[in-house]
Amino acid sequence: MSDDIAFWLSYITNGKHLTWYASFQFTIFAAVVGGALAVVFGLIGATLKNSRFWPLRLIGSTYSATVRGIPDVLFFLFFPLAFEQAVEWVVATQVCSPEAIAAQTAAWPPCREANWLLGTTEYLILASVSLGLVYGAFATNVIHGAMRSVPKGQLEAARAYGMSARQVLWRVHIRQMWVYALPGLSNVWMLIIKATSLLSLLQIADIVLWADRLGAPNFLPAVGLVHDDWRWRYYLVLFVFYIFVTFLSEKGFNAIMRRAGRGILSEAR
Amino acid sequence: MDVFLNELSLFAPAVVFNIYFAVASIPLGFVFAVFLALGKASSNPLISRLSRGYIYAFRGSPLFIQFFMVYFLALSFNIGVWRPMGISWFVLHPLFIGPLVLVLNTAAYTAEIFYGALRAVPRGEIEAARAYGMSQSQQFRQVVWPNLIRLAWPAYTNEVVFLFHATAIVYLALPVIGQQKDLMITAKDLFQRDYNAFLHFSVAALYFMAVSMLVFFLFGLVYRRLMRHMPAAPRMRWAPKWLR
Numbered sequence: 001m002s003d004d005i006a007f008w009l010s011y012i013t014n015g016k017h018l019t020w021y022a023s024f025q026f027t028i029f030a031a032v033v034g035g036a037l038a039v040v041f042g043l044i045g046a047t048l049k050n051s052r053f054w055p056l057r058l059i060g061s062t063y064s065a066t067v068r069g070i071p072d073v074l075f076f077l078f079f080p081l082a083f084e085q086a087v088e089w090v091v092a093t094q095v096c097s098p099e100a101i102a103a104q105t106a107a108w109p110p111c112r113e114a115n116w117l118l119g120t121t122e123y124l125i126l127a128s129v130s131l132g133l134v135y136g137a138f139a140t141n142v143i144h145g146a147m148r149s150v151p152k153g154q155l156e157a158a159r160a161y162g163m164s165a166r167q168v169l170w171r172v173h174i175r176q177m178w179v180y181a182l183p184g185l186s187n188v189w190m191l192i193i194k195a196t197s198l199l200s201l202l203q204i205a206d207i208v209l210w211a212d213r214l215g216a217p218n219f220l221p222a223v224g225l226v227h228d229d230w231r232w233r234y235y236l237v238l239f240v241f242y243i244f245v246t247f248l249s250e251k252g253f254n255a256i257m258r259r260a261g262r263g264i265l266s267e268a269r
Numbered sequence: 270m271d272v273f274l275n276e277l278s279l280f281a282p283a284v285v286f287n288i289y290f291a292v293a294s295i296p297l298g299f300v301f302a303v304f305l306a307l308g309k310a311s312s313n314p315l316i317s318r319l320s321r322g323y324i325y326a327f328r329g330s331p332l333f334i335q336f337f338m339v340y341f342l343a344l345s346f347n348i349g350v351w352r353p354m355g356i357s358w359f360v361l362h363p364l365f366i367g368p369l370v371l372v373l374n375t376a377a378y379t380a381e382i383f384y385g386a387l388r389a390v391p392r393g394e395i396e397a398a399r400a401y402g403m404s405q406s407q408q409f410r411q412v413v414w415p416n417l418i419r420l421a422w423p424a425y426t427n428e429v430v431f432l433f434h435a436t437a438i439v440y441l442a443l444p445v446i447g448q449q450k451d452l453m454i455t456a457k458d459l460f461q462r463d464y465n466a467f468l469h470f471s472v473a474a475l476y477f478m479a480v481s482m483l484v485f486f487l488f489g490l491v492y493r494r495l496m497r498h499m500p501a502a503p504r505m506r507w508a509p510k511w512l513r
Contacts, residue, residue: 069481070474071434071454078470085466108464167497190329190453197331201441208333215341232341239330246329 016225020210026124027196027207034192036129039185041136046143060140067137072191076198080123088114090145123202131195135188142184147173149180178260186253193245197238211238276472285475289364290436294371295429301372302379309384309404332435334369336442337456339370363443364495371439375432382428385411386421387413419495426488430481437477452476 011017067075085108092101092114100111109115118126150173158172200209215231218250308320327335343351343360351357359365390413398412440454450458456473460466 066478069478071437071453071477073434073437074456074474074477076455076472079459079468081466082470085464096403107281108461153435194331197333198438204395207414208337212337229341229345232345234336235341238334239326240335242330243326 023206023210026204030128031193031196033128035189037132038135038139041132042143045140050145051211060224064137064140072134072195075134076130080126085161120204123204129201135192140187143181146181152177179264182257280472283450283452283455287436289432290367290439293368294476298372298375301376302383306383306387310387310464324377324380327374331440332374336370340366367439378428382421384391384425386417390416422492430484
């Protein structure tokens with residue numbers, strides 16, 4: 001019995017497992033930064049959509065309509081690659097000599113000097129930005145709807161008190177908007193959490209990639225992980241982890257919702 | 270232009286796989302979801318808890334992880350169960366595992382929609398049905414079900430489109446067998462050949478959008494049919510009305 005416990009303790013604390021635990025930081029970073037950026041892009045999109053100027057309104061609506069019509073995985077693969085290529089192209093216009101371009105046989109980049117090798121950090125930042133862009137489109141719709149559901153009377157009252165347009169926007173409109181936006185934003189946050197499981201598609205050694213490596217059948221005693229195919233157990237751990245994160249976020253959002261709803265009459269509660 | 274048309278024809282066989290995954294999993298997911306929703310609303314605590322837990326688990330975790338989990342679970346049974354039965358070629362095939370996981374996943378989301386609609390069925394109509402002396406099953410067939418499906422249809426349409434989008438990750442999680450490449454894998458392969466991200470990914474996106482539009486159109490037709498007892502929405506007026 002005690003041997004068993006000692007075995008499992010040493011098994012789950014060997015170096016590879018510790019790297020696995022450390023890789024949770026990538027997932028958490030992508031979720032938090034992606035979520036923050038999604039709100040920022042959502043606010044920008046909603047402002048554009050609310051704009052009095054027709055072309056801006058068109059940009060806002062096109063952004064939210066197109067991005068929501070395309071699977072997030074596609075954007076998730078496309079955006080970092082496209083950004084990398086765009087940078088390489090700009091660099092190529094500066095550093096490449098005609099001889100180097102002529103000597104280059106591969107399809108991309110134009111010349112060898114323009115090649116830009118991305119590490120985990122860069123890919124992680126690009127992934128967070130693309131999460132923000134994709135889910136910002138969803139947040140745009142949520143925030144746009146919330147801005148419109150603030151009671152008109154509140155804004156009129158604020159105006160009647162002599163507040164300027166900016167004061168009405170910041171002190172009354174946006175303050176009250178959160179109550180209507182939070183349920184929708186909590187949905188967007190749940191989508192972002194689930195989308196963080198796709199990080200491994202960008203060669204980031206995140207929890208999914210490590211689960212795959214650690215669970216793969218291994219018969220070399222030198223590695224210290226002698227077992228058959230245990231991948232489904234590792235994925236079960238991730239399955240439970242994500243459910244747990246969802247549970248925690250629900251609790252968190254309920255608390256925020258209670259706080260944002262202070263002093264506002266609502267039918268729901 | 271030629272390049273673009275050539276690209277469209279390259280993606281045409283790929284979209285069939287995505288459509289296959291969606292079409293194979295929608296009907297089963299629909300039926301499973303109805304039972305889950307009824308289970309969640311059931312007065313039996315055991316059934317209710319079980320369906321609640323199922324819905325929570327599958328809505329709370331990423332589809333990507335679910336794919337891996339189910340696939341490797343099936344794989345670990347391979348030597349013990351599937352191979353002796355001689356069905357491992359079928360059970361481990363992505364064209365079987367893919368729809369299986371999609372059904373499990375979409376059923377949870379759809380069940381939540383149906384559960385919400387079930388709770389929104391007007392109380393008075395059920396009481397009226399009971400006052401007419403309808404039995405339980407009659408009440409369900411004649412009153413609850415038509416109301417439920419009408420309430421749930423717009424949200425269900427969205428869910429179907431999301432399911433179609435979810436088919437994009439099937440082959441990112443499961444092994445690709447031979448030439449069975451769906452839209453995403455085709456786009457990735459073509460990208461790795463000539464590094465033209467903008468062309469390949471936007472054509473794939475175009476296919477996704479086209480099919481989504483088609484789904485919205487078809488489900489809109491069904492919705493019109495479901496709502497045929499309601500007064501039609503006013504037609505758009507082009508000319509001013511001078512006289513009433």
